[in-house]
Amino acid sequence: MRKNSPTSKGILSSLKIGLKTGLVGAILTVLLSLIGMVEAFSQRYIIHEVISMGHTLLLLSGYFIADRAARRSISKGKSLALLNSLISGFLSSGSLILLIFLGAFVNLRSVFINASPVLYQLLLFGEEIRTGVLLLFFVGGVVGFFSGLLYLLTGWIKKLTLIPLGSILIAGVLQDLLRPTLAAWGPLSILSEWIFTANGLSISGAIVLGVxxxxxxxxxxxxGKSLQRGIKSLSGSKRKIFTYAGFLTLVFLLLVLPHLLGLFLSEVLTIVGLYILLGLGLNIVVGYAGLLDLGYVAFFAIGAYTTAILTSQELGFFHFTFWSALPIAILMGIFSGVLLGIPVLKMRGDYLAIATLGFGEIIRILVLSDFLRPWLGGAQGIGKIPKASIGSFEFARPQEIYYLILAGCLLVVFISLRLKDSRIGRAWMAMREDEDVAQAMGINLVSTKLLAFATGAGFSALSGAIFASKLGSVYPHSFNVMISINVVCLIIVGGMGSIPGVMVGAFALVGLPELLREFAEYRLLVYGAALVVMMLLKPEGLWPEAIRRRELHEEPGEKLSNDSTQGTSGS
Amino acid sequence: MAFLEIEEIHAYYGHIHALKGVSLYVEKGEIVTLIGANGAGKSTMLKTTSGLLSPRHGSIRFEGEELTRYRPHEIVAKGVVQVPEGRRVFGRLTVRENLEMGAFALSDPKLIEANLERVFNLFPRLKERQKQVAGTLSGGEQQMLATGRALMANPRVLLMDEPSMGLAPVLVDNIFNTIRQLHAQGTTILLVEQNARKALEVASRGYVLQSGVMVLTDTAQNLQRNEMVRKAYLGET
Known part of the structure; x- marks a missing residue:
């Protein structure tokens, strides 16, 4: 089987890889078509009138499948790898042709509502059936061959192919972000008008961008390398200036961001910001302390409802301002965090997850109940929550609420960083690694666990309070279990226990879907797929914490021990 | 009054009566070993002493103070420290981080530094590997680390749970040499072992536990000569 000599039997068996991978590709492309993603995405062009996002989706899946095929068969020789990726490419597009023929004879729409004539037209590139099918088959082969070739190539050529294609793709996908942002910058607006059309990049723009x-x-x-070396060789004080300058630029950027982005993008940014706040809180519970909490939305709801009850003019119980209600909301969050923590102290892993999941639902159902309706408003929720304000400045529009959330995020990041390196942070880490041993080290499990729950809940309540004042009203439906799941997902995708990871995760899982409105319907599917892909390719997350990186991408022990001997002899 | 005194302990796992009125004592500076077969209740004994398991009846006194009413972390702070069975180092942390974690109950940085020095003197190997991730250490090194980690907490009594388990014979010798060294430095040790021969060589006295009942106690020398011990635990016929 594993012989390199190309006997006929050997070749056949090594083509198995291409066939197998190609079948996965076939399933993938047919699935993407049948669930309507291709059709929904083809409303938007990457390059105007040339290639739509729907087609890009199919091409990309074909590309990745062929890449896998090449990767898995490279041990059998270069030509076989190329052949395998070619086969998988043909299979990916061939399956679509089968789908088209099947659709011509059988009415698939009774089961798959998206198997419409529009889909078939799209798959045929708008051509009549004979040319379309040939074209489709041909494109599949080309993508497969191209992918295999790219895998085999190294150095300049590979870079010079992937970088422009990738940047055009990214610019096309993020056009809703880039176009209005660039348009706000005087001279750049001309450039942006030239690169982008109303839908997708212009052809000349794409070429210029890629080149x-x-x-x-x-x-x-x-x-670059000499530049980096230059910066490294700078003297200490000069390098400090560089870091300060970078830091100041960052601060400046953060401060002016909403003015650059405009209303819609600022709104997206505030949503992402609220999720970052939630994520940083849950990161303490899940990432630092290793307690899987799936009822995290409860504290978000408690923060929001506390703020609503204390400030809403509609209820009229109290007339707190946002600022005086905020600490009470956070305290309520902390209190309920401890309250949840006590009964689940002895639970671990999945049991804890289920118990906390229940807690989240209890809070939502309580809020919905008729019993508490006079105080919490039942399904109608609570309205007329005043905006936060400082003096005469009111945090009303997204561009202004952004600053409120930014302040919250900075505060929470600061606290998280401090906690991580503190005594309690180390206790959390020990508890996460091994509860029993942590206890044998003299760590008080009860207080350590409760502190984790309380801190996470407090951050979540802070986020809830800002959320209530941002929307001006709270409804029980805003606090369903999906929020908890979203937050857990963004932590996993970003990298458990990592603060920048939470931010990256929030932008990827919350920000991107807001920008790509076509995603909305497929959000859960994309979440699921993203999680599976992450677990396969980068289980430690997009921006992992140092400890997890260490575990999953083990440095050779030799190198480490060398480092340590050098370290000790130096000290 | 002995240094550590365990009296008539009854402990349960659910309905299973694991310890049926067991007593033992350890004098200051002494090595006492507890031998017995699998499931005799040796580890349960240590868990009960360090507070990880609460006994239903009986008392455990350390320097005359009742330990059973304290929680595990408080017991560690009093100087009764356990080296857990199967080593259980924090696999994703470095050697040094593991050791620092062992000193969690201490707050004086000078004392922690001194303890670290002491552990590194005892186990030069750990000093060499202090930046290595603990999970990549060999079994013997992990046992050193687990022992070192417990020493970081300034133990007045060290409870060692089967330190030789799963180690190659050469490494077993190393571990018992370490135990002798610790003894020479004045550490009081309660040693639970399946390797009865080795354990009785280092200990001054021994206890034999059988299905939750203490069946025999004597000086280590006498136990080595005891007919029953020789047959059941030393593998002689």
Missing amino acids: SISIGSLLWSFK
Whole structure:
């Protein structure tokens, strides 16, 4: 089987990889078509009138499948790898042809409502059936071959192909973010008008973008290293200036961001910000302390409802301002965190997850109940929650609420960082690694666990309070279990226990779907797929914490012990 | 009054009566070993002493103070420290981080530094590997680390749970040499072992536990000569 000599039997068996991988690709492309993603995505162009996002989706899946095929068969020789990826490419597109023929004879729409004539037209590139089928088959082969070739290539050529294509793709996907942002910058607006059309990049814009970015990357790879070396060789004080300058630029950017982005993007940013707050809180519970809490939305609800009850003019019980209600809301969150923590102290792993899941539902159902309706408003919720304000400045529009959330995020990031390196942070870490041993080290499990729950709940309540004042009203339906799941997902995708990871995760899982409105319907599917892909390819997350990186991408022990001997002899 | 005194302990796992009125004592500076077969209740004995398991009846006194009313972390703070069975180092932390975690109950940085020095003197290997991730250490090194981690807490009594388990014979010798060294430095040790031969060589006295009942106690020398012990635990016929 594993012989390199190309006997006929050997070749057949090594083509199995291409066939197998190609079948996965076939299932993938048919699935993407039948669930309507291709059709929904083809409303939007990556390059205007040339290639839509729907087609890109199919091409990308074909590309990745063929890449897998090449990767898995490279041990059998280069030509076989290329052949395998070619086969998998043909299979991916061939399955779509089968789908088209099947659709011509059988009415698939009774089961798959998206198997419409529009879909078939899209798959045939708008051509009549004979040309379309040939074209489709051909494209599949080309994608497969191209992918295999790219895998085999190294160095310049690979870079010069992937970088421009990738940057055009990213620019096309993020056009809703880039176009209005660039448009706000005087001279850049002309550029943006030229690169982007109302839907997708213009052809000339795409070419110029691809060429200029590849020239840039070429220059960087020539000069970049010496530049980096230059910065490294700078004296201490000069390097400090560099870091300060970078830091100041970052602060400046954060401060002016909403003005650059405009209303819609600022709104997206505030949503992402609220999720970052939630994520940082849950990161303490799940990432630091290792307690899987699926009822996290409860504290978000408690924060929001406490703020609503204390400030709403509709209820009229109290007339607190946002600022005086905020600490009470956070305290309520902390209190309920401890309250949840006590009964689940002895639970671990999945049992804890189920118990906390129940807690989240209890809170939602309580809020919905008729019993508490006079105080909590039942299904109608509570309205007329005043906005937060400082003096005469009111945090009303997304661009202003952004600052409120930014302040909250900075505070929470600061606290998280401090906690991580503190005594309690180390206790959390020990508890996460091994509860029994942590106890044998002299760690008080009860207080350590309760502190984790309380801190996480407090952050969540803070987020809830801002949420209530942002919307001006609270409804029980805003606090369903999906929020908890979203937050857990973004922590996993970002990297458990990592603060930048939470931010990256929030932007990827909350921000991107807001920008790609076509996603909305497929959000859960994409979440699921993203989680599976992450677990396969990068289980430690997009921006992992140092400890997890260490575990999953083990450095060779030799190197580490060398480091340590050097370290000790130096000290 | 002995240094550590365990009297008439009854402990349960659910309905299972694991310890049926067991007593033992350890004098200051002494090595006492507790031998017995699998499931005799040796580890339960240590767990009960360190507070991880609460006994239903009986008392455990350390320097005359009743331990059973304290929680595990408080017992560690009093100086009764356990080296857990099967080593159980924090696999994703470095050697040094593991050791620092062992000193969690201490707050004086100078004392922690001194303890670290002491552990590194005892186990130069750990000093060499202090930046290595503990999970990648060999079994013997992990046992060193687990022992070192317990020493970081400034133990007045060290409860060692089967330190030789799963180690190659050479490493077993190393571990018992370490135990001798610790003894020479004045550490009081309660040693639970299946390797009765080795354990009785280092200990001054021994206890034999059988199905939750203490069946025999004597000096280590006498136990080594005891007919029953020789047959059942030393593998002689």
